[in-house]
Structures are given as C-alpha cells and as structure tokens.
Amino acid sequence: MTEPAATVKAAANARTAAIPVALPVAAVRVDTGLAHLDRPFDYDVPPDLAEAAQPGVRVKVRFAGRDRDGFVVDRLASSDAGRALTPIRAVVSPERVLSPEVLALAEAVAARYAGQTFDILRQAVPPRHARVEAEPPTATSGAVPPAASSDSASCWVDYEGGAELVDDIASGRGSFASVTLRPDQGAQWPVALAELAGTALEAGRGAVLVVPDHRDVSRLGLACDQVLGAGRYVAMTADLGPAKRYRQFLAVSRGQVGVVIGTRSAAFAPVANLGLVACYDDGDDLHVEPRAPGWHVREVLLRRAQQAGAVAVLAGYATSTERALLVEGGWAREVRPSRTALRESAPRVTIAGASDRQRERDPLAASSRVPREAMQVIRDGLADGPVLVQVPRQGYALAVACADCHNRVVCPACGGPIAQATAGHGLACRWCGTGLSDFACSACGGTRLRAPMIGSSRTAEELGRAFPGVPVRTSAGDKVVPRVGAERALVIATPGGEPVADKGYAAAVLLDGLLLVGRADLRAEEEALRRWMAAAALVRPAGAGGRVLLVAPPGSRAAQALVAWDPVSFADRELAERRSSHLPPAARLATIDGDKAAVEAVANGLDRAGLPAGAELLGPVAMLATRSEPAAPPEGELPGDLDVRLVVRVPPRAGAELASLLRQQQARRSAAKEDGTVRIRLDPVPLA
C-alpha cells in the first residue's frame, strides 16, 4: 500500500550507497523565475529517493543557494553538466502530476508566446492538496453506467461536414474542424459536443472540452450526464476551490476518467490517449489567460491535438477570423449547418430604423432611446413567451469615426487604431505614433471627425414600466441568471450574460448596436457579430414566430451578416480586409510595454538580431493614461517615466521566428540584469 502521501526527504546522514541507483540523474524543471534559465537542470538522485523521484513528481531543489520548487522531467544515466551534481532535497509527493504530454505542450505553448515554461506549468498543474492526495480512492471505477450509446439520431446529421468530423474521431484520425453552430436556442450545442466526446470514448480515447465560463460548464455537464453518463467525466473550473480542484485533477491524472470539461486551464488537463479537444465559442476573450505569457485556449488545443494526433474542434455560432484563416489555409475542415437546417432554425432578423433619417444624423442619441419599432417587437413577442433585450454594458470607449458615414478611422501609415494621444493633444496612431491631420474619409470623402467618446447606454429598466404586469428579469455582471422558463417575461441582459430560455425566446431586441460595432477595438465588428449571434441563437426559429430586431447602423457588415445569418462569409471578408491592412490574424503581432529605456533596449536588440523579412517595428509611443487614473501630463511636459508601447508586426509565416526573437530578448535582459520592466504579449486580445 502507498504511504499516506508525505514529503520524502533525502536522508541527511548519507549512509554509504549500498545499492547503486539505476538512473542516478534527474532532469528537473526549476521555478527560477529567470528567463535565461528556462531549461532543465540536472540533479543527483540520492538512493533513498530513487523510487520516489519519478518523472512528473514535484520536488524541492537547491538552486542558486535557495530552495525552489520543481518537477522531475526525466531520469538519466549520466549528466553532461560537467560538474558535481547537487542532490534533490526532497520529493514533495510521489504523485506524478506532470505527464510527458503536458510537459511537451507547456514547452510548445511557452515557445509560441515567448514565455517561460514554468509559468505555463504553474497554470497547467494545480497546487497540491496533501489531504486530498491521501484520500482513499473513490469506488467509482467499475460502477459507471455504460454510455447511452448512439440510439438517438446524432446532432451532426444537420451539418455539412458533420459526418466526416464524427468519422475522424471514431477512426482516430487527427484533424482540425471549424464548426459554425446552427442557432439552437442554446439547447443543442452541449449535446453536440458531448456526442463527440462519446464518440472518442467509444474509440477508446479521451476528450477535453473547454468553454468560456462556469455557466457553460454546467450546461455542458448536463448534456454529458445524458450522453455519457455521470461519472464518465469531470468538470474542472477555477472557482472550485483548491481541494476540489486538485481532487478532479487527480482523478484525471490517475486515469480514472477520460473526459474533462471545464474552463481555460482545463485545456491542460492530463487526459491520456487524447482523441478529441474542443473549444466552444473560441471568439470569447475569456479563453485568453490573463497571467503571463497570456495564451489562448484555441492555440493551446490546436497544438495539443497535433501532438496527440487528436481531432480539434473549434465551435461557435459566429465564426472567428482565426478559424476562417485555418479553413482558408486548408488546415481545418469547415463544418456548418446544412441549408435546410439553417432555414428551419434561424429566427427572422431585421434592423431597426433602416430608413429613419433622424437616426442617421445622430445615431448615438437615437440608439440610446428605444425605437418605437422595438417596443412593437417586444409587445408582439410577449404574447408568445419570454423576450430578450440585449443592452451593451456602459462605458465602452468608441473609436474615432467619420462624422458623416461613421466609417472607422485607422492609421493611414500602419492600419493601427487612432486615439487622442493625451488630453488636449491631437489624434495619433496608438501603434506608430503618426499624427492625424487633414482627415479625409476613405469611404465617403467627408472631412469631419466624430470626437472619440465614451459610449453611454442607459439601463433598460424603464422598459418594464412600459409593459405593466410583465415580470422583468435582469441578468448582468455578477448577478447572471442561467436560464428562464417558457412563460412570458422581459429578460434584460448584457452581452454574454443572456439566460437560455427553456422553449426559446419569442423575440429578441439588440439595443445600442453602435456601441458594439463602433468600439475602439480593431476587432469590434467581429466581436459585435459574435455577441449578436449568441443572443439571436437563443430565439425560436422564424417558422415558430421567432424574431430578432437589431438596433444598429444598418450599413455595417456585421449587421448585414446577422440578417443573412451568414457568419462564415462575414469572417472570410473580415479576414481579407485584415490581410490587406496587415492586421491579425493575417499578421502576427506582439506588443512590448514598459518603461521607455527598457523598451528601447528591446527594440535595439531586435534590430541587432535581425528581424524577419517583412517585419515592421511600430513606435514606441506613449501609452494612453488609463481611464481610471487621468494622469495627464500638465503643460504638455513629457513625463519621461510614463510607459510606452512598441508594436512588432510580421507576416504569419514568421510568427515562430518573432516569438523566438522576443524570447531571446527577455533572456538577454534577464542575464544582463537590465532594470525596468517590459511586458511582452503575442497576439494580444483585444486589438487596440
């Protein structure tokens, strides 16, 4: 029997090594925190740790005179360190928490994002919880009910390319798929993903399904209960608490379950023999890890699928430009609803006030009122069931736009975002610093600019007063309602917080669309369509009376794509436009923020190392003062110690080279003990 998991310390009194250790050297990944020491180090394995110090275990080692955490990554017969080895100080626990697959993944992700491997390992392997580790194994294993095997018709028959996708998983062929989900009232996608996981299980392989937030985890969990059976999967979310989190992790790590559903960090769950990875709603920025170096679940899972020979599924109601790029390049199979399935499921979408003259003149003022048309749609819908009203959150910064046609203004030199540099100063590009004078709109020739401003959207609470006797449910911020019933109700929600309605919404009204499409983010239109589609997909099909009214500038491509329910063509066109203006994902981009001297040193270093062909260094320019702290420099004096931003842009093919150059710069900085700070981010989201 295993000892109650306790730290195994190296014996202090080194009794003469009677039995020689078979592999006396351990390669250890050490938490050094130093960029130029991001590699394994060799340690001596004392005889009394020879059993415990297996690859994958946590250890304590002496490094540069301090005790540090590490993971054994390999056992070797000899070392090429060319010096006497320090012994491992202790094996924290014999539990092998870092699998070779996850280590390889972490190394690939660190390289991709110019980060340090140990930073990724810290995010991939949850903190140890000794009590949980010592718990007797739960007697689940044998008692798991068999999967409710495919006796009902699969969701995937409604999709073009669906059969091929299922077949790839069933036969263990690795591939990528970009799945554009049919509007399903929020009910079908969890089942569709659970079915794919079931197919992987039937093929004797595991699955990892990652969704943006814990509400989606519970929705997917319900579907997995039905399709796979309870006990065939675990849910991993950050908000579980340390004990539960580690317990779920151990169940996976010990091979007791083959399917993991969860948020962001579940992308690293050590599922063995992986057959499927999936990312639901890959455009949601919750899929981006905020801690350094800042990876995206989509990228992590694509790498993981490639390394494991698994199928990677990226799915959403809308289509991200990244997915469009994968399809265009022949990397991913396009999977989309058949024409009939789409006709049967999509609601009828119209745009409010397309002919309203007054709104054209002053769209912001007009959109903050609820148009009469919208009141009518709400009234009609309430006769049939719940009605959803989507209201963008307050306080979005709007992009600088042409005063006449509202076309977004971008930098003529580099295509970057335009903003007011500092209070009282003129408009300038946030990337290359080019000042904007003599503006002429590329679309309509207008010469007046709409001043940048903070969008204000008023709460729709007064809507309730307009419909006396109708219950009003609000779902926003920290008080999100997961679902509502089929009875008539007015449901007011911010984007991303829309409850699912049991029988679908009778109607939805999407207010203040300008605040979404006009946001100061070069991805604003893509993001607006994603949010509109997420809400509109919760509405009943047109054939069942489902209606969606969008209050937004009718000319925007996103608005037109919603009306036509054609996210794929939208993403294709958006991608073409990004390509012509050298913007991600048709270019690879890094931001380097920090104090002036440090950032300039990096710029020089990059120059000296030689940038790849087609690379552009933009800036450095002073960063905008944060809105919360209006640290405007008085009297136009240059503050000197204000942070600056350098942007580096390369063609997509040079992405790996860019990452490696940036890594090299961090290593150089760290080795030379340069002072100051730089924060490097590859492929930042959002793009502003």
Added chain:
DNA sequence: TCAATCCGTATC
C-alpha cells in the same frame, strides 16, 4: 602579505 570588498558570471 593578507583580508575586505567589488564586479562579473553561473546557477545542475
């Protein structure tokens, strides 16, 4: 001539 200190460099 030896010790205290400073700088540079490696960290198994």
Added chain:
DNA sequence: ATACGGATTGAC
C-alpha cells in the same frame, strides 16, 4: 535573485 571566484584595493 544569490553565491561564488577572481581581481582589486587598502592597511599592516
């Protein structure tokens, strides 16, 4: 980061 080594400096 620290910690070690080699060089440098200063006082006996």
